[in-house]
Every structure is written in structure tokens, then in C-alpha cells.
Amino acid sequence: KDVTEQTKDSFEEKNGYSVTKHEKNINLQANENSIGLKQNMVEANVQSRQKDESCSALDQARRLEVPKAKGTIDAEFEHADFWDEHGDLIKLAWSELSTSNSNETENAAISNLQNIIHPSFYSAVEATHRNPTEANEEVIWSHMKEAGPPGKSQAYKTQLLTDEGLRLLRSELDRATSSGILMRRPNAMNRYGCIIDREVNGAVSLPTLTSLVKTVVSKIGRPLGRMLFADAVGEGDDCEYFAFTIRYNAEEDLELKEHRDASVITLNINLNLPEETYDGSSLYLVDDEKPLDFDVADDYEEERNKRYSISFDPGMMLIHRGSTQHAALPIKEGTRHNLVIWVFGAGGDVRIAPYEKEDWLGVSERWGK
Numbered sequence: 504k505d506v507t508e509q510t511k512d513s514f515e516e517k518n519g520y521s522v523t524k525h526e527k528n529i530n531l532q533a534n535e536n537s538i539g540l541k542q543n544m545v546e547a548n549v550q551s552r553q554k555d556e557s558c559s560a561l562d563q564a565r566r567l568e569v570p571k572a573k574g575t576i577d578a579e580f581e582h583a584d585f586w587d588e589h590g591d592l593i594k595l596a597w598s599e600l601s602t603s604n605s606n607e608t609e610n611a612a613i614s615n616l617q618n619i620i621h622p623s624f625y626s627a628v629e630a631t632h633r634n635p636t637e638a639n640e641e642v643i644w645s646h647m648k649e650a651g652p653p654g655k656s657q658a659y660k661t662q663l664l665t666d667e668g669l670r671l672l673r674s675e676l677d678r679a680t681s682s683g684i685l686m687r688r689p690n691a692m693n694r695y696g697c698i699i700d701r702e703v704n705g706a707v708s709l710p711t712l713t714s715l716v717k718t719v720v721s722k723i724g725r726p727l728g729r730m731l732f733a734d735a736v737g738e739g740d741d742c743e744y745f746a747f748t749i750r751y752n753a754e755e756d757l758e759l760k761e762h763r764d765a766s767v768i769t770l771n772i773n774l775n776l777p778e779e780t781y782d783g784s785s786l787y788l789v790d791d792e793k794p795l796d797f798d799v800a801d802d803y804e805e806e807r808n809k810r811y812s813i814s815f816d817p818g819m820m821l822i823h824r825g826s827t828q829h830a831a832l833p834i835k836e837g838t839r840h841n842l843v844i845w846v847f848g849a850g851g852d853v854r855i856a857p858y859e860k861e862d863w864l865g866v867s868e869r870w871g872k
């Protein structure tokens with residue numbers, strides 16, 4: 504067993520739950536260990552294409568019948584055989600769609616962060632990349648409002664996307680949804696939405712979306728996570744990510760049960776347009792931190808398991824530790840759309856043990872210099 508697995512086991516013992524493994528994790532293992540499997544998949548697709556050579560991948564993908572997502576717990580591998588069988592065809596279909604029906608002006612606009620990120624936050628981030636100093640980080644800190652249990656540094660929120668950014672992003676997601684190409688459920692618990700990834704079978708692999716997510720992680724998510732949670736994120740703990748959208752409404756998922764993410768940090772960005780109002784569906788974070796000072800154990804009993812509720816404004820980003828327990832309350836009206844990005848280490852490893860202060864990354868390392 505490697506060190507991370509041991510850390511996971513002791514974490515599970517202590518906390519009584521299991522860190523969720525996700526498809527990305529398994530996919531990476533499959534790429535490394537099972538070349539045979541990949542070959543079989545390619546052969547299967549070649550055969551199915553030969554049956555109907557006149558037909559584009561897009562047409563063929565549109566004719567597949569989607570297996571309906573059912574489970575709401577531990578269901579990340581639901582219908583995995585189906586998605587693995589048709590994964591390559593679906594990737595081809597996305598690539599056909601992306602060349603056949605795309606709006607060059609919108610593509611250019613969405614690929615430039617400056618067009619979608621709130622201007623004052625964008626300049627603070629840019630300035631810190633150019634010149635990584637604690638003074639510049641202070642400006643970024645001034646944009647972050649602590650959310651969740653006060654003073655515990657579990658989560659922060661900020662206004663991330665402009666209204667124009669929201670519109671661009673949603674219109675590209677709508678293009679994906681209305682394409683008729685099947686989409687795999689986003690994760691083990693949420694059933695509605697899609698995965699945004701170039702590799703995962705059944706994910707949306709439109710380059711506009713995958714490259715936007717990549718830039719948001721490398722320019723904003725990763726350095727911000729290192730700055731806000733310096734005790735938790737070291738070099739290599741945040742080198743991979745898994746991105747997906749989720750959706751709640753009366754006809755689809757209503758709520759999400761308490762869980763922790765398979766991530767060191769999570770970015771959760773609301774994608775509702777300003778006119779798309781909804782009611783309910785607040786997120787809450789649970790304060791289950793153990794007290795360091797046992798003299799306050801009496802208070803601790805009262806304080807523990809408190810729920811700190813957070814409601815999303817359009818374009819708002821919540822960034823929290825993956826280890827913080829959280830849930831989404833039932834939606835009462837309308838639809839909530841969010842983009843969630845779990846950030847973790849190589850091969851899906853999730854670092855849990857905190858770092859000693861002398862081992863924290865310095866400001867240049869946080870901002871990639």
C-alpha cells in the first residue's frame with residue numbers, strides 16, 4: 504500500500520466514511536494498465552462504423568440510447584460498460600460537432616479569461632501572476648469572503664464570472680446539451696449535468712469547454728487554493744482535476760446528501776443567468792472540526808455539527824476544502840446550474856495530512872514562479 508492509501512485508510516477510520524473514487528481515477532489507471540482494453544474498444548468502434556459507413560460519428564452517437572442515471576450514492580460506475588464501449592465514438596462526435604457548428608466569434612470570446620472573469624478580480628490575479636508578492640495576494644484576499652464556520656478557513660466565496668461570461672459559458676453548454684450527443688452522469692451522486700473532459704468516456708469533450716476549464720484551474724483555481732489553504736496544498740497535491748456541471752430542479756435532482764469530495768480543494772461556480780431565479784437549494788458546510796483545546800470540550804458539543812448555509816448568486820464561486828463535509832438542501836422552485844471542479848493529486852490521490860508551517864509553499868510557488 505502506498506502512503507496515500509494508508510493516509511486514506513486512517514482518515515476513513517477516523518471519520519467513518521469513504522473517500523469517493525471517481526471515474527477520472529479509474530480511467531487513468533485503465534490507460535496505464537490495460538492497453539488491451541483500449542485496443543478492444545477501438546476495434547469495437549471500427550466494427551460498428553463499418554456496419555454503417557455512410558454515417559458520421561455524430562449521427563451514430565445520436566442514435567445511441569442513453570442509459571438513464573438512477574443511483575444517488577456510490578453510482579460513479581453506473582453503466583460504465585456502456586460508456587466504455589461507446590466512449591471513442593462519442594469523442595469523435597464531439598470533435599465533428601466542434602468543427603461543424605461553431606461560432607468563431609463566441610469561441611474566441613470564451614477562450615479569453617478577461618472576457619468572462621470579473622474585471623477587478625481578474626486584474627488582481629493577473630498582477631499576482633506577473634509579480635507574486637504577499638502585497639498583491641492581499642488584494643486577492645480582499646475579494647474573498649469567508650464562508651462556512653467562521654475563522655476555520657474551510658471555504659471562501661467571491662464574484663467570479665461577469666454576466667457576459669455566464670452567457671457565453673451557458674450558450675456553449677446549451678450547444679452541447681442540444682447536440683443530441685449522449686452525456687454521462689456527472690458523478691457518484693448527482694445524476695443531471697455533464698462531465699467536461701477530453702479523456703473520460705461519456706464526457707463532453709468540446710475544446711471550448713475543456714480548455715476554458717483548464718485555464719480556470721491553472722490561472723485561478725490552483726494558485727488561489729494554494730494561497731487560501733496553504734496548510735493543505737503542497738506541490739503535486741493539486742496537479743489534476745475533474746470538472747462537471749450539475750443541475751437541480753423539480754423534475755431532476757432535488758438535493759444532495761452530505762458528503763466530502765475526492766479532492767484537496769473544490770471550486771463550485773454558479774452558472775445561473777441573473778434572470779434564472781430559483782428558491783431553496785442552498786449549500787451547507789458542516790463544522791465537524793475537532794477542538795484542539797480540550798478545555799472547550801463542553802462548548803464543542805454545542806458547536807459541533809453546525810451547518811453553515813451558503814446561497815449562490817449568479818457567477819459566484821465557492822472554493823472549499825474537499826475534506827469539508829457539505830450538502831445541498833432541496834430546491835423549491837426553478838433550476839440551479841453549477842460548474843464543479845475537484846482538484847487533486849496524480850492518479851486521483853487526495854492528500855489529507857496538513858503540512859507543518861515551515862513546509863508551506865512560498866508566494867512564488869503558489870503563483871507558479
Ligand SMILES: O=C(O)CCC(=O)C(=O)O
Pocket residue numbers: 690693749759764771786829830831841843
Ligand atoms: O450542489 C452543489 O453545489 C454541491 C455539489 C457538490 O458538492 C459536488 O458535486 O461535489
Ligand SMILES: [Fe+2]
Pocket residue numbers: 762763764769829
Ligand atoms: Fe461536493
